[in-house]
Amino acid sequence: MSLRALTMRVAFYVAGRRPGPFYALAPLVARVVWELNPALRRRVIRNLLPLCEGDRRRARREGRRALQHVLAYYLDLVTLPHRDMSRFEEEHLEIFHGERLELLRTNGAVLLVSAHTGNAELAIQALTYRGRAFVALVERLEPRDWAEYLLRLRSSAGGTFLEANFAGVRACIEALRSGGVVGMMGDRDIQHTGVCTELFGRAVRLPRGPWELARRTGALVIPIFSRRKRGDQFRIDVGEPFRVAASEDADRDIRQAVERFAGLLEQHLRRDPGQWAVLEDFWRVHACGEG
Template sequence: MSRKLRQRKHPKRFALQNRLEGIVLNVAVFLFRLIPVDAASYLMGKSWRLFAPFNARHKRALEHLEHAFPSMSERERDQTVRGMWENLGRVAAETFHIDRLLQQDHRFEATGDETTNAMLDGKQACILVSFHSGNWELCVQPVVRRGVEITGVYQALRNPEADKVVRTLRKDLYRGGLLSKGPEAARKILATLKSGGVLAMMGDLREARGVQVPFFGRMAYANTVPASLARSSNVPIVLGRVVRKKGVHFRVEGQAITVPHTDDRQADIQAATARMHEIFEGWIKEHPEQWMWIHKKWAPPGKSLLQRQETRAAAVKSFHG
């Protein structure tokens, strides 16, 4: 039985569970904020490095790394994935201090070419696309510190009480609004870009309804939304990455790309999405221990999605006779 069906059958039970989880998360936020960010990040990172390899996803990450770096030794792969867990543990702890980190310029080194800097001064509408490396939440820090109000797009949590906590922690990052994916968000996104605003979103997640692009020697499912929005709104994309230098210190980099605009819209989107992943791959190779290798990036579509695609294709074929 799916979560949605269980929720419809037992609404009071789920409402109580949501409230309790929200309370627990609020307490966790309060307690973690009592610990200095450097200590919290260090302790959480070392704990995840030690215990996370017992998680089933550790094996998946090792398999992905073996495909991506076939010449890497087994020991090197294990150390790289353990480094990934340590980075993720640090990100988890730093999330509780995200508003404070935004104000601490001494922790950040920002680099980018003249074109990228002009875009991120808020003088031109653009889409800032990051990926899950370093502490990706802080990719917008140099832009926010310039006074630009960024609009963010995210996947809302299933628990609305927990989602409120997360939104509160991120409110200083996205003063232009934090939009949960959906039809209403799509309208607001287009309005933001048309009015010259900056939109921020992730670009490396698997999307089986998207397109396949080359990624570490294999075809991987990719999200076409950033390229599609950029082409429709005629705005550039700025790819951003965060490199963890040492502890809670970061280098933030930006690289602008343009989306082709020919008579073949789908080909333009495909080309731009492939280009994004080409750059992501190059960046990941520089610091493989900082990317999230547990992504199901190369997994085939689920059975339900395949059935929907087959049904849609049959309907189109029937319509055209």
């Protein structure tokens, strides 16, 4: 068993049922990791500099918060099998523009698109208790025993989480064509097929997949952004629903959808940069064009 898988299993038994004290410890643990891992520290600061308008001191401060949120995310995962998700929305979520979620109570394909802030996965899990099961795609991870354990944890609260491969994409298409709900992330191009667009004045590739699926199936898109307030308390901002155009120019339709989401994402990240729990060197990994 890999060390990562072992750590998650231990956390499941130690913290899964009573996570409160461990959420309180997350800032301290994050500070230790921050100080002991200079390479990680440099990557996160580079990620957050554009969000902080070039203010390096602020980027360092927000970077420590981002690492804290990463740790809290994994703690969220080990609590999932123990939670009553039917009550999670009422007890843990503060929702803005919640009236837009009434569409989840009706029939018809819905694609929920979010980003790596707060815990969008947990929010989507809770929101689908409005009567709709869902399928969601996540990144393939290594080592495999750790990745498979994370999939089981993620899927323990009612949704179906699949890796972003051919089988996973096919399952999403089938779910949308049958009028179901699918959840996807729109801020990291993990399949390396993305669309070059502008984010914080830089040219980067954002995922093409969500918008291609929405266009292909006619699904209604609902942007959802999550912010962690403290512990397992979150603010959820529900964007205005829209549909991806289906003209004769597929590339233009998808590009317009990507650009629309990029604008929403930039607004969300600018409000609270430390929520962006991305540890890879984002602006280098996803760079494109001349930006």
